[in-house]
Amino acid sequence: MERHVVFKKAKGLRRIGAAIIDLIVVFVLFVLLFLVVDEIFTSSKQYKENLARHSEILVESGLYDMKDGNIIYIENDKEIKIIDFLIKYTDKNESYLNDLKSKSELFTCENNACSIVSDTKKEDLDKFYNSVIDGISKGELFEQYLSNYEDAQELTNYFQAQNTFKLMISVVLGMLIYYMVIPMVRKDHNTFGRLMFKLRVYSKKGTLEPTKLQIAFRELVYIFFELVISFYTVTMFYGIPVTLLASLLMVFFTNHNQSFHDLCCSTIVVDEEPVQNNTRESDKIYLTIIEEDKEDKKWVML
Numbered sequence: 001m002e003r004h005v006v007f008k009k010a011k012g013l014r015r016i017g018a019a020i021i022d023l024i025v026v027f028v029l030f031v032l033l034f035l036v037v038d039e040i041f042t043s044s045k046q047y048k049e050n051l052a053r054h055s056e057i058l059v060e061s062g063l064y065d066m067k068d069g070n071i072i073y074i075e076n077d078k079e080i081k082i083i084d085f086l087i088k089y090t091d092k093n094e095s096y097l098n099d100l101k102s103k104s105e106l107f108t109c110e111n112n113a114c115s116i117v118s119d120t121k122k123e124d125l126d127k128f129y130n131s132v133i134d135g136i137s138k139g140e141l142f143e144q145y146l147s148n149y150e151d152a153q154e155l156t157n158y159f160q161a162q163n164t165f166k167l168m169i170s171v172v173l174g175m176l177i178y179y180m181v182i183p184m185v186r187k188d189h190n191t192f193g194r195l196m197f198k199l200r201v202y203s204k205k206g207t208l209e210p211t212k213l214q215i216a217f218r219e220l221v222y223i224f225f226e227l228v229i230s231f232y233t234v235t236m237f238y239g240i241p242v243t244l245l246a247s248l249l250m251v252f253f254t255n256h257n258q259s260f261h262d263l264c265c266s267t268i269v270v271d272e273e274p275v276q277n278n279t280r281e282s283d284k285i286y287l288t289i290i291e292e293d294k295e296d297k298k299w300v301m302l
Contacts, residue, residue, distance in 0.1 A: 005208075007285045008271035010199050012251040015259070015269060018193035019248070025192055026178050034170040041166055054155045061085060082132055097132070104128055175227060180219040189215050198273060204266040218265040222247075226260065256285055 041047055055071050058064040062081045064071050082097060101107040101114040106128055108115055116125065183189045189201050189210060201218075203210040210218070230241030247260040256268050270285060 006275050008275050009257050009283050010269045010271050014197045015251050018197040021193035022191050026174050030170050030174040033174050037166050037170050175223045183215050184212050199269050200272050214265050218261050221261040221264050
């Protein structure tokens with residue numbers, strides 16, 4: 001016994017809109033997960049010990065001070081401490097600072113001697129010295145200072161690796177929870193984006209409803225091939241998410257508006273709105289359900 005079912009094709013722009021909504025929700029979930037993961041990591045004994053050692057190194061430079069458990073820029077005698085730092089830890093000297101002053105409107109310089117312009121405000125002067133300190137702490141000069149400590153580079157690598165690891169855990173967990181777990185536990189297999197745009201995922205083989213294995217494989221392809229790889233291609237190809245963009249373009253050029261992960265997993269995304277009399281033939285998807293008996297239903301796509 002055969003039964004024919006007709007669906008409306010999901011418009012490409014609606015699918016893109018649903019994808020954008022999903023990415024926004026995933027980003028919010030990622031931020032929440034990152035806060036939780038960060039709290040777990042920063043509360044560990046090893047992290048606290050490494051942070052304390054790192055703070056000691058910064059304070060010993062003379063450019064930073066410890067206040068209420070937090071590292072802050074020095075507040076007093078900025079110029080003297082900067083010059084001391086340059087002479088003690090680098091191959092620079094007072095002329096380096098004078099060169100920076102000569103490029104600022106806050107000073108007048110002549111014969112390697114600089115004086116403050118008379119109407120200079122204290123807050124502007126503080127900004128200048130803070131910018132010098134900031135430039136030293138983030139540039140090559142401060143790296144020369146850190147080379148005096150054997151464990152400085154190790155600490156730097158530790159914090160960088162930990163931040164990368166926290167980011168990866170939060171991103172992967174967020175995508176797995178949203179794109180795979182939620183569709184697998186929901187009866188309609190939908191995400192919030194597809195719900196908002198009234199879209200539905202169906203299978204092209206076996207049963208009308210996709211199996212959990214199909215949903216899992218479909219979302220894994222989307223997460224790791226389209227999203228994760230695109231994350232890296234953004235940094236390699238002038239900000240272009242290559243695999244995600246390619247998959248979205250496929251929606252406009254395949255017969256049933258299928259993306260890459262739909263083609264891989266034999267699924268289609270259709271419009272949940274019923275077919276109307278004025279619906280164009282090109283916007284319809286015909287399904288033929290072959291019912292062998294009450295417990296065994298199979299269907300194929302025309």
